[in-house]
Amino acid sequence: MxxxxxxxxxxxxxxxxxxxxxxxxxxxxxxxxxxxxxxxxxxxxxxxxxxxxxxxxxxxxxxxxxxxxxxxxxxxxxxxxxxxxxxxxxxxxxxxxxxxxxxxxxxxxxxxxxxxxxxxxxxxxxxxxxxxxxxxxxxxxxxxxxxxxxxxxxxxxxxxxxxxxxxxxxxxxxxxxxxxEAFLLDKYGIPSGAAYADMAVLRGDSSDGLPGVAGIGEKTAAKLITTYGSLEALRAAIDAGDPAIKGAQRARLEAGAEYLDAAPRVVExxxxxxxxxxxxxxxxxxxxxxxxxxxxxxxxxxxxxxxxxxxxxxxxxx
CATH class of the missing domain: 3.40.50.1010 (5'-nuclease)
Incomplete structure (x- = not known):
């Protein structure tokens, strides 16, 4: 090493x-x-x-x-x-x-x-x-x-x-x-580097050819990660039928499931x-x-x- x-x-x-x-x-x-x-x-x-x-x-x-x-x-x-x-x-x-x-x-x-x-x-x-x-x-x-x-x-x-x-x-x-961490909180509304990675998965990055979840922009991604604590916890809430995740947002996240399975291996x-x-x-x-x-x-x-x-x-x- x-x-x-x-x-x-x-x-x-x-x-x-x-x-x-x-x-x-x-x-x-x-x-x-x-x-x-x-x-x-x-x-x-x-x-x-x-x-x-x-x-x-x-x-x-x-x-x-x-x-x-x-x-x-x-x-x-x-x-x-x-x-x-x-x-x-x-x-x-x-x-x-x-x-x-x-x-x-x-x-x-x-x-x-x-x-x-x-x-x-x-x-x-x-x-x-x-x-x-x-x-x-x-x-x-x-x-x-x-x-x-x-x-x-x-x-x-x-x-x-x-x-x-x-x-x-x-x-x-x-x-x-x-x-x-103060910069991340002020700029993106997220508390940590780990939360930034989870937000980046949801948001995607066109400069790297990462599509993100369609219809989920940076602010929405940050709010979701902050609310649920992590991408893993967010996906668990979706699977459990959390009533707070509904309508078009639920449909978008469910449609992006295959992408969300793969993207962390690229972003992290x-x-x-x-x-x-x-x-x-x-x-x-x-x-x-x-x-x-x-x-x-x-x-x-x-x-x-x-x-x-x-x-x-x-x-x-x-």
């Missing part, structure tokens, strides 16, 4: 693809000396520097999508992310990724390697599952910040164990929404993905100076690397 040898400080979990996609679309294109665009690399390195300067994490993981559309989710809901499929190459379903971003991903991998930032992925799983597993493994041992632009990870919010989400969709990493993040042995300690030195130097020269990344190293230097990197 992943290792945290010191349980003081803070664990920072990065939804890496969410961040480098945001960087790609938000940072003006820059072409490096080798003719390769570098805006996503630059943007991600700048984000990491900002997060390290602000959060001063003792532990850090760049969580990775080893599989962006896992088979177990597609089996449950065949429409899962179908609108993002670009085609099949050698039997592998590939995601639509702009060419100018795709060529930067190997550079991002090398940059994280050079810096010594742990990059954690699990075959057959998304980064969300890696984040869910690490948050579960280390909850209660140290505070955990999850950095993402994906609302799905709100389900991991847990005030008792100091797990929160820094949500970058609106303000980026410089001014993220800090999502805790995995909490026990097989993560191997890896040290999550924030870097105390540049892991591969030669690789970092080559990347800096080949792609014009000296300034972004200097800023990240300066941020880590404040934590003890030399």
């Amino acid at each position: 992943a290792r945290i040898t010191d349980t003081t400080g803070r664990l920072l979990l990065l939804d890496t693809a969410s961040l480098y996609f945001r960087a790609f679309f938000g940072v003006p294109e820059v072409i490096g000396p080798r003719g390769v665009p570098t805006n996503a690399v630059r943007g991600l390195l700048d984000m990491i520097a900002t997060l390290v300067e602000r959060s001063r994490p003792s532990h850090l993981a760049a969580c990775w999508d080893n599989d962006w559309r896992p088979a177990f989710r597609v089996e449950a809901i065949p429409t899962y992310k179908t609108h993002r499929v670009s085609g099949t190459v050698d039997g592998v379903v590939e995601e639509q990724v702009p060419d100018a971003l795709a060529v930067q991903v190997p550079i991002i991998v090398d940059a994280l390697t050079a810096l010594g930032v742990a990059r954690v992925g699990v075959d057959g799983h998304e980064a969300d599952d890696v984040i869910g597993t690490l948050a579960t493994l280390y909850r209660g041992r140290l505070p955990i910040d999850i950095v993402t632009g994906d609302r799905d990870l709100f389900q991991l919010v847990d005030d008792d164990n100091e797990i929160r989400v820094l949500y970058t969709a609106r303000g980026g990493v410089r001014n993220p929404d800090v999502v805790d 993040v995995v909490r026990d993905a097989p993560i191997g042995e890896i040290d999550l300690s924030a870097p105390t030195r540049v892991a591969d100076p030669a690789l970092m130097s080559r990347l800096a020269v080949d792609h014009g990344l000296t300034n972004p690397f200097d800023r990240v190293v300066s941020a880590f230097d404040a934590l003890g990197m030399g």
Whole structure:
């Protein structure tokens, strides 16, 4: 399993693809000396520097999508992310990724390697599952910040164990929404991360190809989950003929029974993905100076690397 040898400080979990996609679309294109665009690399390195300067994490993981559309989710809901499929190459379903971003991903991998930032992925799983597993493994041992632009990870919010989400969709990493249980209550009218997951099942999410229960919008979904406490309890009430669930609403929920059987397997993040042995300690030195130097020269990344190293230097990197 992943290792945290010191349980003081803070664990920072990065939804890496969410961040480098945001960087790609938000940072003006820059072409490096080798003719390769570098805006996503630059943007991600700048984000990491900002997060390290602000959060001063003792532990850090760049969580990775080893599989962006896992088979177990597609089996449950065949429409899962179908609108993002670009085609099949050698039997592998590939995601639509702009060419100018795709060529930067190997550079991002090398940059994280050079810096010594742990990059954690699990075959057959998304980064969300890696984040869910690490948050579960280390909850209660140290505070955990999850950095993402994906609302799905709100389900991991847990005030008792100091797990929160820094949500970058609106303000980026410089001014993220800090999502805790008070945020969930104010924004959605639900009390917890677990309740958010249940609400998300009912509501659905068109961006992921999840239809939800027809006619049940976000507000209704939140009210139902708050009233009954959980999706499981709501479904038990439907089956028991609860008279408070009637008319068109009952008909819609009953019609959505097959979807409700399957959708939790898609929406809920995995909490026990097989993560191997890896040290999550924030870097105390540049892991591969030669690789970092080559990347800096080949792609014009000296300034972004200097800023990240300066941020880590404040934590003890030399």
